[in-house]
Amino acid sequence: MAAELFFSRTGMDRGRVQAKLDEALAGADDGELFLEYSQSESFSFDDGRLKAANFDTSQGFGLRSVCGEAVGYAHANELSEEAIGRAAQTVRAVAKGHSGMSSGAPARTNVKLYPDIDPLESANFETKVKLLAEMDAYARAKDPRVRQVSCSLAGEWQSVEIIRAGGETYRDVRPLVRIYVSVVAEENGRQESGSYGGGGRAGYETFITPEYWKAAIDEALRQALVNLASVPAPAGEMTVVLGPGWPGILLHEAIGHGLEGDFNRKKTSAFSGLLGQRVAAPGVTVVDDGTIGGRRGSLSIDDEGTPTSRTVLIEDGILKGYMQDRQNARLMGMAPTGNGRRQSYGSMVMPRMTNTFMLAGDKTPEEILASVKKGIYATNFGGGQVDITNGKFVFSCTEAYLVEDGKVGAPIKGATLIGNGPDVLTRVGMIGNDMKLDSGIGTCGKNGQSVPVGVGQPTLRLDGLTVGGTAQAA
Secondary structure, three states, rough: OOHHHHHHOOOOOHHHHHHHHHHHHHHHHEEEEEEEEEEEEEEEEEEEEEEEEEEEEEEEEEEEEEEEEEEEEEEEOOOOOHHHHHHHHHHHHHHHHOOOOOOOOOOOOOOOOOOOOOHHHHHOOOHHHHHHHHHHHHHHHHHHOEEEEEEEEEEEEEEEEEEEEOEEEEEEEEEEEEEEEEEEEEEEOOEEEEEEEEOOOOOOOOOOOOHHHHHHHHHHHHHHHHHHHHOOEEEEEEEEEOOOOOOHHHHHHHHHHHHHHHHOOOOOOOOOOOOOOOOOOOOOOEEEOOOOOOOOOOOOOOOOOOOOOOOEEEEOOOOOOOOOOOOHHHHHOOOOHHHHHOOOOOOOOOEOOEEEOOOOOOOOOHHHOOOOOEEEEEEEEEEEOOOOOOEEEEEEEEEEEEEEEEEEEEEEEOOOOEEHHHHHOOOEEEEEEEEEOOOOOOOEEEEOEEEOEEEEEEOOOEEEEEEOOOOEOO
8 A cells, every 4th residue: 555655646766766765865874764645534523513524634755864863854745756855965964974884674574463444434424423423412311410512533544654775665554543522511500521532543443333432421421420529639648549541641651751762862861870770669560562453552663664562661660671763772772662753754753652551460459449548549630741851740630539448438629649750650559450551542742743652550559649639638
């Protein structure tokens, strides 16, 4: 599919394009021509009607020359030999006076973690609009307290071809779909919301079945009704239990970014220079795994052509490695891990997470909760902020409960978790045996670029974490 898109349809000659690329990268350490064609669509249903239906087609190339720490990059949305030739003249300047030895090509893989399909064709327009209307009607009929329902459906596919000097070529076709619902419920003049989203690298088939979308709405409504009964959150230092799955977003933001290669090469991460040292409590093992079939954060190959891998970052509390693209791996004397990612052809490659999660321990969730004298149990999170240089974070809980004498009590509203990633890792007191990945909704931002990711974790007990709230802890 990729070869047809980029050469037969555009009229470009592969031999002439290869010659321009070889000339552009002469004397460089690394680099590639990244060709991309993508289509995306999105539908949103709000206030009982279809609010928006969008379709977009994008194509272009990015040409990169890497010389030591310097990078020359040029891109255009025109797929032609002339445009690539102009880009080649631009990036060639970075290699002037540089006598590098071209890095070896990425290893090849026959592994396909998702089908070569266009998910936009897996259901027609009428089916998608009808689905959203049915979701809206189902949610409103489910409970008389429902006041507002917002649903959305999105799909895309991205075809890429990566060409290196000398003629090595790597191709991938990447499907991605997402479904989302938000419900607002009202009781006695008070309104609260709940939401659920899911998706992955597949067609729409799984996500538009009644079994799937009804369960999604039931979960969103459950959260909204729980929040209607919530009381002000306590504040102070206390024991915090994190639920499995999506709460791994805290791990992703507060710890994951600090384990990316570029921050550690530049020594701006709180984890810089700590390889082989204890950075977490015993039992804490964190991995980044881009090889899980069909997951939102998975890739058969990264955006440099390197196969993704299961990279152990922390093992039993000891820092073992970083997530690497090719440039930072070479400069640090390490191996690339398949984490070189970019938002599109117009974006620079950076080391980024794929699916990042903590492995399971040996405690049941019931044991963990029973061990808590006084604290909170947080099962869902909204937005958060983190400072990579010191790991300090602030995260807001969208669903959390009081815990007293081992019993889960009233839901609470307005709780925020405050701390820093390296310190939190040392405060892990108990690790559950119920590791779970998120439902397929994660998007990660870094330096203005967004890419799909996955997160996950088991139930965790964190001792002595600061909780911000509106009621003082007794």
